[in-house]
Amino acid sequence: MTSKTDSTRNSSRSTETAIEVSGLGFSWDPVQAPLSFPDIALKRGDHLFLHGPSGSGKSTLLSLLAGMLRPDTGSVQILDTDIHQLGAGARDQFRADHMGVIFQQFNLVPYLSTRANVTLPCGLSELRKKRTEPTVADEAERLLAALSIPEDHWQRKVTRLSIGQQQRIAAARALIGAPGLILADEPTSALDADNRDRFLELLLNLAHRHNTSVLFVSHDQSLARHFGNQLELRGDRT
């Protein structure tokens, strides 16, 4: 897979791999055998479709990749950094600097406006703030416009918006400041078929432009065709 760098602002990055996971094992309960995860190697700018039945450890894998859980065995390299070698504070900062997140629902901070929700990562990461062009507000507006959020919604409270709009705002938040990786946990499961395809198209196009990798978790196999890489979790225990 080729990594296109039509976005000049990321061309200076030397990072080659987005995710590199090897020998990863994690156990919620010390009595049980740990869940073991397949090794993953994803190049920067590539996207990965992750599917599997419930209980197969999809959310656990995302928590491990995000650095919010510590694995029992194995290592997680995100953008060539072994995140579990970092301290707790540094892991949080790494997440702020290099990862965008989209959840299934309840993605937004209810008391912030649309625009403030989108710019939230730039408040937590100086790096992502610097990568916006020319200003944080401009980039937020550009992303919102690209994701078809009407302009009169930008200053509004997010609680009044439809689910589809809320998910697109979450996508804008994940994309702002061009992080290396977006972790998306079933972001389309609350959307109807039309919205689902549209959402995915917009997300992948914009991610492509920013040279951002997307790890997309879903149980909806029909979406797999949008992705060059696919991985199935079976919930193996060693």
Add this chain to the structure above:
Amino acid sequence: MKARLALTLAMASLWHRKKVLALVCLTLTLSVSLLLGIQYLRTEVKQSFTSTISGTDLIVGARSGQLNLLLYTVFHIGDATNNIRWSTYQSLKEDSRLEWLIPISLGDSYRGNRVVATDENFLLHFRYGRDLPLELAEGQWFEGVFDVVLGAGVARSLAHQVGEEIVLSHGGGRTSFSNHEDTPFTVTGILAPTGTPVDQAVYISLDGMEAMHVGWESGVAIPGRTLTREQAEDRDFTPDAITAAFVGIERQVLTFRIQREINQFAGEPLSAILPGVALSELWRLMGQFERALLGITGFVVITSLIGLIAVLLTLQAQRAHEIAVLRATGASPALIASLYILECVALALAACVLALIIGMAGLSLASPWLLANYGLQISLRPLTATEWTLLAAVPVAAFTVALIPAFGTWRQSRRLGFGEAADQ
């Protein structure tokens, strides 16, 4: 940068929950106003109390305790133990070291208010508050034998005007059955309000006191022996004794020496007291109660802070998703916990500012009314260091109690996985 983000988030969150939080803030505001108000009034009332009498260096009366002498001369509470002979008063008057003397003679009453027999020196030399002289609101100071000047409180409560005739009662009780009916007094003046016991007394001359007691030697009026106004015209009414005297000393360094000399007076047993010392001793007795009151108010503030925490803890459940979003976006547990502290302290600060505004507005509205109706002189003034400390203690207390939900959230969000809400 993160501090700014935390501040922005906290303020937006407060605004988002403004309906619930406005009520909590109101409770807190009222309790802080109460706390501040009580502390403020405590200082003012103490000031007002300890300056019930000022400018007077010594109070001289018959041998007695200093509180007793102060109570019956200044506060009109209780009775004199004995009198001072007129000759003793005269010898004090001749002492060149004493700048002035105000004689006072007590014993009668007017509808529960003391009758104070004195002379023009009372108007000239008596001072209260921050060295304020007495002023006549209406009419003039008494001149004739049967003239009377009313204190502001007496004139207001009994609705007397200058020119009216009033009948004084024999003895000090509130209801007296023996009245000086043959010798009515004419109101010639009404004093301006002072906020001191001066307002609750009526003032006649020493001559008037003597004149109305002619024929009363046995304690009741003997018919035919009492005077009429006409008979009183040309008589000499030099009294045998007075109750006490307020003394002003020319060189105040001599105060203690003169006090000792009066206490050791050979002619008769006398007591001379320093009114300032006696007043602060009296205040110490009453100070216990107002300190208890302040303590109770402190608990009211603590109660409303606990109410605030109860509300914040209830809201905490609603914030699970928001915390999950912030956490996954890279906010540290400390930043999330700091939101609670910032919100709580911001509410406390808002309550303090509102309490200050309410207090100032309330005081400027109420102070003319208090002066008119209760003779209490309470003015707006800058807060003292103690009051600022008390006020500053509110956000500090809010910070302390906010540590409870903050610590809970900090612990929860540390264990949070990707996309998990904190309540799961």
